[in-house]
Amino acid sequence: MKYILIIIQLCLFKLFAQTDIEIQAKPIGGNNNVEHIFQTQVIYPNSLLEKNSNQDVAIYFNVLKDGKVTNPEFKNDYPIEFKNEAIRLLKYILFEPASIGNIKVDSKSFLVFKFNTSTYKKYCKKRGFQIHKDAPLFDSSFVIYERADSSPEYYKGQDALNSYILSNLEYPDLAIRQNIQGTVILSFIVEPNGLLSNIKVEKEFNHLCTNEAIKVLIDTKWIAGKKDGKFIRYKTKYPIIFNLNNINKDNATSEQR
Numbered sequence: 001m002k003y004i005l006i007i008i009q010l011c012l013f014k015l016f017a018q019t020d021i022e023i024q025a026k027p028i029g030g031n032n033n034v035e036h037i038f039q040t041q042v043i044y045p046n047s048l049l050e051k052n053s054n055q056d057v058a059i060y061f062n063v064l065k066d067g068k069v070t071n072p073e074f075k076n077d078y079p080i081e082f083k084n085e086a087i088r089l090l091k092y093i094l095f096e097p098a099s100i101g102n103i104k105v106d107s108k109s110f111l112v113f114k115f116n117t118s119t120y121k122k123y124c125k126k127r128g129f130q131i132h133k134d135a136p137l138f139d140s141s142f143v144i145y146e147r148a149d150s151s152p153e154y155y156k157g158q159d160a161l162n163s164y165i166l167s168n169l170e171y172p173d174l175a176i177r178q179n180i181q182g183t184v185i186l187s188f189i190v191e192p193n194g195l196l197s198n199i200k201v202e203k204e205f206n207h208l209c210t211n212e213a214i215k216v217l218i219d220t221k222w223i224a225g226k227k228d229g230k231f232i233r234y235k236t237k238y239p240i241i242f243n244l245n246n247i248n249k250d251n252a253t254s255e256q257r
Helices: 030-041 046-050 079-092 117-127 158-168 173-177 207-217
Strands: 057-063 069-073 098-100 103-105 108-117 183-191 195-202 234-241
Touching: 030 079, 030 117, 030 195, 046 079, 046 117, 046 158, 057 079, 069 079, 098 234, 158 207, 173 207, 195 207, 207 234
Parallel strands: none
Antiparallel strands: 057 069, 057 108, 098 103, 183 195, 183 234
16 A cells, blocks of 8 residues: 555564463454554544644553453653544554463553654545544444444445445456355444444455455445444444356446445
């Protein structure tokens, strides 16, 4: 990707990492998910945006064995506005905990968010359509729901989502040659602003098809779920079917997201 706002480093410094851990804690969906969350959710502090202030902000934290993130802290001095935004962004990111053998354990980790005013403006432009403009209508608790007063839906409706997926899905050539077909099931969170985060593979049959399914789904826009009059974080699932009878040979006329 041409413009990158996040540099991610996880548990690699000798003085910070726990050497007995076999598998380090990692964000669900990997580094791509963290970058996507930054692009779609970051809100640049106005005072610093006006001053054209740029800053790499390293935030350190614990990832508990149940995946919860605790004790965020900063080892360097940054403007308080950047600190507050880094802490807020961290709340969007779900983690797979570290493990020793088959046992989940607490561990330490960190991320570096790279705030840059010029790329921030590009990301805001890329977000494009915004269903919800009234921020006070957003639930700020970061609670993730699976039931609510209303569940999320694609902004053009379910039929349009099915059509969009069918039109934009590029069947991997290798899977075609090997006559491979099946269903990829992805879980994800629809954020209060209608954009997706934390895409997780629940079922797959071919790695290339899984990557293509994520690629097609990740930038879709939704009407967020709602509870008690506020738009919420809502976890849901969506199956993407790879059927050799529905191979899309030309995406040139596919609709825009």
